[in-house]
Amino acid sequence: MRTYRDLLRSAGLRFTLLYTLAFMVSVGAIGWLTVLAVTDALERQAQRGVDNEARALVDEFNAGGRQDLEAALTGRFANPLTHTRYVLIGADGHVLLGDAALLPYTRDPAGPAASRSDVPLTAARKLGDGSIVLVADDLTDVRDVEAVVTRAFLTALAAAGLLGLGTALLLSSALLHRLDAITRTAEAVVAGDLTQRIARTGSQDEFDRLAATLNRMLDRIGGLMVNLRQVSTDIAHDLRTPLSRLRQGLEATSHRATTAGDYRVAVEHAVEETDRILDIFSALLRIAQIEATTLRKSFRPVSLSELFHTVADAYAAPASDSGRTLVARIVEDAWVQADHDLLAQLFVNLVENALQHTPPGSTVGLELDVRGGSVLAAVRDDGLGVPASEREKVLRRFYRLERSRSGPGNGLGLSLAAAVAELHGGRLTLSDAQPGLRVSVTFPVALPIGEGVAG
Amino acid sequence: MKILAVEDDAPTLALLVSSLEEAGHVVEQAGDGQTGLRLARETAHDVAVVDRMLPGLDGLELVRQLRALGVQTPVLFLTTMGGISDRVDGLEAGGDDYLVKPFALAELLARINALARRPPLGRVETIIRVANVELDLVTRRVTRAGHVVDLQPREFSLLEFLMRNVGQLVTRRQLLESVWDFHFDPRTNIVETHMSRLRAKLNSDGGPDPIETVRGSGYILHADIS
Numbered sequence: 001m002r003t004y005r006d007l008l009r010s011a012g013l014r015f016t017l018l019y020t021l022a023f024m025v026s027v028g029a030i031g032w033l034t035v036l037a038v039t040d041a042l043e044r045q046a047q048r049g050v051d052n053e054a055r056a057l058v059d060e061f062n063a064g065g066r067q068d069l070e071a072a073l074t075g076r077f078a079n080p081l082t083h084t085r086y087v088l089i090g091a092d093g094h095v096l097l098g099d100a101a102l103l104p105y106t107r108d109p110a111g112p113a114a115s116r117s118d119v120p121l122t123a124a125r126k127l128g129d130g131s132i133v134l135v136a137d138d139l140t141d142v143r144d145v146e147a148v149v150t151r152a153f154l155t156a157l158a159a160a161g162l163l164g165l166g167t168a169l170l171l172s173s174a175l176l177h178r179l180d181a182i183t184r185t186a187e188a189v190v191a192g193d194l195t196q197r198i199a200r201t202g203s204q205d206e207f208d209r210l211a212a213t214l215n216r217m218l219d220r221i222g223g224l225m226v227n228l229r230q231v232s233t234d235i236a237h238d239l240r241t242p243l244s245r246l247r248q249g250l251e252a253t254s255h256r257a258t259t260a261g262d263y264r265v266a267v268e269h270a271v272e273e274t275d276r277i278l279d280i281f282s283a284l285l286r287i288a289q290i291e292a293t294t295l296r297k298s299f300r301p302v303s304l305s306e307l308f309h310t311v312a313d314a315y316a317a318p319a320s321d322s323g324r325t326l327v328a329r330i331v332e333d334a335w336v337q338a339d340h341d342l343l344a345q346l347f348v349n350l351v352e353n354a355l356q357h358t359p360p361g362s363t364v365g366l367e368l369d370v371r372g373g374s375v376l377a378a379v380r381d382d383g384l385g386v387p388a389s390e391r392e393k394v395l396r397r398f399y400r401l402e403r404s405r406s407g408p409g410n411g412l413g414l415s416l417a418a419a420v421a422e423l424h425g426g427r428l429t430l431s432d433a434q435p436g437l438r439v440s441v442t443f444p445v446a447l448p449i450g451e452g453v454a455g
Numbered sequence: 456m457k458i459l460a461v462e463d464d465a466p467t468l469a470l471l472v473s474s475l476e477e478a479g480h481v482v483e484q485a486g487d488g489q490t491g492l493r494l495a496r497e498t499a500h501d502v503a504v505v506d507r508m509l510p511g512l513d514g515l516e517l518v519r520q521l522r523a524l525g526v527q528t529p530v531l532f533l534t535t536m537g538g539i540s541d542r543v544d545g546l547e548a549g550g551d552d553y554l555v556k557p558f559a560l561a562e563l564l565a566r567i568n569a570l571a572r573r574p575p576l577g578r579v580e581t582i583i584r585v586a587n588v589e590l591d592l593v594t595r596r597v598t599r600a601g602h603v604v605d606l607q608p609r610e611f612s613l614l615e616f617l618m619r620n621v622g623q624l625v626t627r628r629q630l631l632e633s634v635w636d637f638h639f640d641p642r643t644n645i646v647e648t649h650m651s652r653l654r655a656k657l658n659s660d661g662g663p664d665p666i667e668t669v670r671g672s673g674y675i676l677h678a679d680i681s
Contacts, residue, residue: 268671278557282555289539290539293539297540298540298543298544300543310635310636313607313608313609314609314635314637314645315643315645317645317648317649318644318645318648321648339539339540339543340636341542341543341638341639342539344636344637344638345637345639348637348641352641352642352643355643356642
């Protein structure tokens with residue numbers, strides 16, 4: 001079950017939070033820069049405002065003298081909406097009209113050093129009669145705007161933070177949810193249920209693709225397990241038969257045999273039966289060994305042509321004795337990198353299979369050809385063939401066609417042949433020879449030692 | 456013959472020794488590779504039978520060291536299951552023959568005989584004669600009582616192997632290996648088929664058959680029949 005602790009530990013949450021933090025820092029930086037720029041612009045504008053106001057008052061004085069100026073100032077004092085303050089100082093230094101607090105700014109436009117941060121913006125003008133008019137703006141409007149903008153950015157920052165945190169929780173929860181599906185399936189498989197598969201969403205996103213890959217992996221493992229189980233069952237079954245026969249024979253002997261001759265015959269039978277069982281074991285071990293081998297250090301260049309001639313030669317006589325014909329079409333100088341003994345066994349198995357599973361009068365053909373970079377080796381017959389649906393199955397250990405079940409053999413010949421072909425980088429395929437069966441193996445071609453380096 | 460048997464499995468060794476002694480051989484035995492190597496260096500043997508898998512000094516290594524010391528005793532390797540490159544590895548280490556367990560006793564004895572009778576290096580024969588059969592290795596011509604017997608190449612090789620081991624049991628497996636280079640048991644009895652053709656040709660003039668079939672084991676070519 002998913003807990004809050006899982007959620008807090010989730011990588012998704014950490015990544016999202018980190019991203020949110022970075023986002024908030026950038027929002028903060030943008031806000032700070034914006035406030036600075038806005039304040040600066042507004043202060044410039046306010047300075048222009050007081051300058052213009054001072055110029056307007058000087059114009060009033062020039063046009064209508066002190067009287068007009070004072071009237072104008074009085075009119076401006078009456079406006080409650082303005083933050084602009086004024087002072088008119090006589091030539092003797094006394095305040096004639098306005099805000100006496102502004103007096104120090106007439107001497108030093110920067111104002112008293114102590115309160116520099118609250119300095120209002122000022123503009124002073126000397127008039128024709130020696131008096132001084134001073135206009136000041138205490139920047140209340142600028143500070144108001146600055147506060148509003150700052151507040152807006154802080155609100156945005158808080159909202160971004162909350163949004164980020166929410167997204168982080170949602171996202172990591174969603175990620176965990178997807179991963180949970182995979183984890184649950186994996187745990188079921190660990191517990192032994194190999195039929196479990198990860199549910200797909202069909203979205204083709206990375207999780208869906210991962211699920212598909214993992215499912216394929218499970219299919220493969222499942223297939224191997226089924227195969228392994230099948231093989232174990234087959235081994236048990238196929239060894240049980242000769243072992244039972246052996247036991248029955250021995251039991252019968254202990255009841256019925258009376259003479260030394262009886263016992264000798266019985267022992268000979270028992271040895272034969274034991275040999276058959278050992279043959280099955282050897283074949284199985286050999287297949288397992290070949291399938292497990294990847295190292296090909298024992299491989300040497302082998303002349304397949306020579307090997308084919310030997311096989312053709314060895315089997316021509318037994319074939320004709322059993323009423324079949326063996327024909328060979330062998331190209332010369334076909335070399336492969338191989339284990340000679342295994343290759344010999346491979347093709348002997350194929351020829352023996354063909355001779356055994358065809359009716360008398362059939363023709364079995366050995367074919368060897370080199371085409372491009374491949375050596376094409378095949379054994380074909382014009383017998384009953386193998387139905388397409390059975391062709392894959394006959395390569396399995398112990399698998400035998402219904403019609404040949406009663407004949408000799410242990411059902412391991414083709415499995416061994418296929419394993420040997422694969423070990424040599426080749427592939428054994430069964431096809432329809434129309435009529436009959438064609439078993440072909442393709443090998444990569446190899447040059448015999450000393451011929452590949454000439455020139 | 457004096458035979459050295461090196462085998463680590465005590466029951467197998469005991470069986471091996473008693474079987475060889477029953478067949479009239481003198482046997483020295485060793486239960487591990489080191490002892491085997493020491494015995495092989497100290498005394499001369501006609502044949503050494505060496506298990507491939509030995510504790511301590513491995514069978515392959517034993518033979519390699521033996522050959523490095525210049526000891527040329529023919530070696531027959533025994534192995535439990537024919538591994539993929541076991542035979543080639545054994546021969547490359549200096550072994551002369553190779554037998555997969557389990558084997559019939561007759562098979563072991565036949566191979567020991569064949570190894571002991573192997574002609575020394577350097578002696579080149581061109582004609583082998585057994586009774587009235589003559590086999591020319593150069594012209595690859597066979598005559599019986601002066602009459603040419605027309606043989607196929609494999610039949611010629613079969614006869615050659617029998618003649619080289621005249622009076623001795625030659626097993627089917629030995630023939631499969633030496634004539635066809637097949638180091639496994641095919642289901643079809645190809646030796647029998649070719650042997651019956653060889654015999655038919657050899658005896659076509661009505662002479663007695665010099666080849667005896669030993670049921671379940673192999674063949675013996677007898678010198679005392681003409």
